[in-house]
Amino acid sequence: MSEHLIGLLLGAEEDWPRAFEELLRRVGPVTAPDGTTHDLRTERLTIEPFNLRAKPRTDLVIDRLAHWYYHPREWLKKAALMDDVYLLNSPFTFQSMEKHSAYCALMRLGMHVPETVLVPYKNPLDNVRWAYTSAKYNRSFDLDAVAAELGYPMFMKPFDGGGWRGVSMIRDEAALHKSYDESDEMLMHLQKAVDGFEVFARALTIGPETMVMKFQPDKPMHDRYAVAHDFLDPDVGQEAITIAQTVNAFFRWEFNSCEMLVKDGVVYPIDYANACPDVALTSLHYYFPWAIRSLLKWSIFCTVTGRKAKTQVDPDPWFAFADDPTLSYGEKLDAYQRLSDSHFQTEQYREFCETSLSHVDELVLDWVQSDDFDRLLVETVQSTYPAEEHERFLGHFRGLTGMWAHDEAGRLG
Numbered sequence: 039m040s041e042h043l044i045g046l047l048l049g050a051e052e053d054w055p056r057a058f059e060e061l062l063r064r065v066g067p068v069t070a071p072d073g074t075t076h077d078l079r080t081e082r083l084t085i086e087p088f089n090l091r092a093k094p095r096t097d098l099v100i101d102r103l104a105h106w107y108y109h110p111r112e113w114l115k116k117a118a119l120m121d122d123v124y125l126l127n128s129p130f131t132f133q134s135m136e137k138h139s140a141y142c143a144l145m146r147l148g149m150h151v152p153e154t155v156l157v158p159y160k161n162p163l164d165n166v167r168w169a170y171t172s173a174k175y176n177r178s179f180d181l182d183a184v185a186a187e188l189g190y191p192m193f194m195k196p197f198d199g200g201g202w203r204g205v206s207m208i209r210d211e212a213a214l215h216k217s218y219d220e221s222d223e224m225l226m227h228l229q230k231a232v233d234g235f236e237v238f239a240r241a242l243t244i245g246p247e248t249m250v251m252k253f254q255p256d257k258p259m260h261d262r263y264a265v266a267h268d269f270l271d272p273d274v275g276q277e278a279i280t281i282a283q284t285v286n287a288f289f290r291w292e293f294n295s296c297e298m299l300v301k302d303g304v305v306y307p308i309d310y311a312n313a314c315p316d317v318a319l320t321s322l323h324y325y326f327p328w329a330i331r332s333l334l335k336w337s338i339f340c341t342v343t344g345r346k347a348k349t350q351v352d353p354d355p356w357f358a359f360a361d362d363p364t365l366s367y368g369e370k371l372d373a374y375q376r377l378s379d380s381h382f383q384t385e386q387y388r389e390f391c392e393t394s395l396s397h398v399d400e401l402v403l404d405w406v407q408s409d410d411f412d413r414l415l416v417e418t419v420q421s422t423y424p425a426e427e428h429e430r431f432l433g434h435f436r437g438l439t440g441m442w443a444h445d446e447a448g449r450l451g
């Protein structure tokens with residue numbers, strides 16, 4: 039029996055880690071396609087001095103910390119480079135791939151990223167070389183003219199993005215100047231708004247598993263993900279999946295969310311570089327069991343089959359299709375989907391799920407219907423909302439997760 043350790047690098051979250059720990063325990067030993075058996079354990083990692091040559095005990099790490107905390111980030115890089123530890127996600131992905139790079143890559147791949155302009159910093163950078171360099175090389179420009187060419191309404195937002203920080207919608211010159219003045223030392227994109235879009239689709243992808251959800255950004259957190267099926271035409275739905283998986287396969291994301299706006303049948307990707315996507319029980323509700331199950335299956339697949347991580351981007355196979363003038367957009371999407379499937383070993387993964395993990399769907403359903411899950415729900419609601427709201431939210435989330443259990447029981451027959 040081989041033993042494997044899955045490490046969790048966590049911040050303030052308790053909900054999904056507890057779910058993951060409990061479900062991994064319930065999965066028990068796994069028999070791989072080659073007949074070998076594997077015992078998987080999980081442990082929460084702590085932060086302490088480390089020798090760069092020390093051997094880590096973990097085979098795989100799910101990281102939720104390194105996007106802001108540099109000590110564990112550097113440990114992850116060491117573990118990837120020296121010890122082949124498999125990472126969800128890798129710092130080599132999220133450090134090199136801010137939103138701006140993703141816009142560039144997706145534009146070259148032919149996707150409908152709205153027109154976007156990067157404007158220079160508004161305020162001087164805190165650097166002794168700034169005054170000379172900017173006096174000599176910063177060309178003065180007419181912000182109003184840049185905006186007029188792009189057309190109103192537009193969004194001003196940081197080139198690296200994340201968490202709605204510094205995002206504003208701009209309808210006229212006064213708002214344009216106000217936002218630019220406030221941008222201070224942030225580097226900003228101006229991006230044409232997809233005005234009057236019909237659907238905001240948010241796709242959560244874990245390995246080869248993608249769930250495209252209908253997102254309602256103007257609603258409070260607990261109501262943002264609508265429970266909706268078939269809200270996109272089948273071909274638009276497939277395009278959304280392909281775009282999300284392309285971003286991930288191209289840039290080596292393992293666990294990422296991708297935001298797309300759909301208008302008149304056109305899919306506009308706007309945000310897709312998220313080192314730590316939201317998987318909170320209180321925001322995903324109905325989709326929470328799917329997310330944890332996918333995380334579980336993909337982590338087990340990678341660990342048990344010894345899947346090798348690829349930390350560096352290899353754009354050539356993608357650009358070969360992107361730059362081929364004889365291919366239509368639809369043909370390119372098909373090619374990208376095949377490249378994504380090959381990157382994520384989608385076929386092997388599905389086979390593995392059917393043979394080695396055939397008991398997992400049933401097991402997740404049982405757990406969602408158990409007292410243990412209800413306790414997790416109660417404690418999560420208690421730690422998330424003020425006391426006077428507990429009853430209302432408990433009813434709300436029990437209803438939604440119960441609806442998932444009902445639908446899932448139907449699916450499993």
Ligand SMILES: Nc1ncnc2c1ncn2[C@@H]1O[C@H](COP(=O)(O)OP(=O)(O)O)[C@@H](O)[C@H]1O
Binds near residue numbers: 152193195203229
């Ligand atoms: N081009 C756009 N058209 C329409 N809405 C947009 C556009 N860009 C951003 N938004 C809105 O602003 C929000 C935040 O922008 P986003 O690019 O997702 O930044 P962040 O990385 O901070 O989440 C989006 O969720 C969307 O509601």
Ligand SMILES: [Mg+2]
Binds near residue numbers: 297
């Ligand atoms: Mg966003």
